[in-house]
Amino acid sequence: MDTFRPSDLAREHGLSTQAVRNYERDGFLPEAARTRSGYRVYTEAHAAALRAFLALVPAYGYAAAGRVMLALNGNDTERALAEIDRGHVQLVRDRETLDAVRAAIGHLTAGPPPARFTGPPLTVGELARRLGVTAATVRHWEDAGILAPEREPVTGYRLYRHEDVRDAELAHLLRRGDYPLERIAAVVRQVRTAGGTEELAAALDGWGRRLTERGLAMLEAAARVSAFLHVGDRPGIS
Template identity: 70%
Template sequence: MNTPLRPADLAREHGISTQAVRNYERDGFLPPASRTPSGYRVYTEVHAAALRAFLALVSAHGHATAGGIMHAVHDGDVERALTLVDRGHAQLARDRETLNTVRAASGSLPVGAVPEPAGGERTVGELAHRLGVTAATVRAWERAGILVPGRNPATGHRVFRAADVRDAELTHLLRRGGYPLTHIATVVEQVRTAGGTESLTQALETWQSRLTGRGLAMLDAAARLSAYLRSRP
């Protein structure tokens, strides 16, 4: 475990630069390295395990969350690290549920207007809260032509009906899948007019593949993180 390693040894395993390794240490994603009398960094297998864990976490959870997890570990707060991991898994589960809901609904999309339940109209704030986004995000979707809400004749405020909520939920799903607003506008318009669901089906299949890839990445990241935690003194 105390076998000395050079920055180049760690970098070579992952195909990254030695400067990247030094930057990761500087940013707290790796534990501090010891130094030789001449000032050269000396890494060990513990640092190698930390780098494997961090890069796996980046693939699974993104750079910001991966950094937060490693900072928590190095602060001695394993509970905080595990909470961040749990949040990533919870978000993946929510994405799967949303995907399955949209997929199930896409097979029976109605032509024309969607029946409006009693009291079903929502304000921009209520719709944003339902989706877990900001009101500004909902307005941006409207400016992009994705959402076409009506207006309350008395107040002039936006009102979102059942069809608008469906379109917003689909938009939220596709945005999480990384699709640009221009593409989403085309898909949502196709769904709105019930002129065919080929684009929607393709988008859902692509997003399903991405969710599977993220789930597998999370399994790998969990194993790497566990190995690193075991390697620490």
Template identity: 65%
Template structure:
């Protein structure tokens, strides 16, 4: 393999040479050999590793990308693949949740009385937190923002989340994952509650759909780069 300088790797991605060195020191790139004077000697394997790592960041985020590369360099391919599988599982979950919200919006606009089809039953704060895989503190923050308005049990004073709260919580969870601020989510939820215009909700869902599609494409690109790097490093 031909030798490369840190600047050669950095120039391809528009990053600094220090960033390349930092990635190596963190274990995201394989350890480079040194010249007698201490300069790093990079190869095509390092260039492929850097392409894979940066592609993984776009697809899975910094933490997961780093963990995948560390697993590979620790000769634990199964761990790396498991981390990738988890990312795909989360993306599938988001797609299914988005589809469910779209169905709810369809019910909202199609029902003669303007009321969407709602879940049944009530939940405690702990039960709802477990359902959404968030903390009770998160639900209380959503309540403070006006997203949730749970009733209180007359006997105990504990929160009880009814069908409307369950729907609003599911919607808030989806939009929060899409990066929307609590104030924006509260406004969308208010529109759904009032069974008025769903234009803002439709716009938010379309944006989230585009984000999921882009993430799916990023995952394809990351898989291709990672496969190339794995093939090179296995030689």
């Protein structure tokens, strides 16, 4: 059986030997045997575990990667696979959100954009009258996570500033296009983050590329995890 020093594993990935020791300490690698003088002795199982963990990080994030390896090193394959499954479910949801935003942006840019609101903050009643809806509808959009107005400190009244009015006008337009509230909320969050529909449209390609990169990273991680599961000297496996 081939054995390795911490520096051998570290060199393969451009890590420090302390990082390798830390990964073992945190349970991401199986516990290493020790020589009489206290030096760690790693095997192919440790090398495969490190490859798996480092492949899991870009695919699922550091925390989830750690949970997967803790489960695998505890011989709880079912728990590890459940954690991986959650990552795939999230990727599907992200792709669906991206598709919804792309479709909504296409819907929004097909017609003339709403006039930019530049006046003082509006109350809920004033915003409702501007849109031609009821105040209850505006509050419902807030409950759905579409709007997030500030509150007047003394009275607690909602104050809709120009970004809030923009979001409300986008929501009103998309509702007329029969978009469900949860998808409108996703679109508005992205518009709010990007700073406007034009900026968001320019960012969608980058968002799509990142999702593709994550999906490819998941494939690489699956191969590395499978290799670790099939290592003959994995602790706890006879």
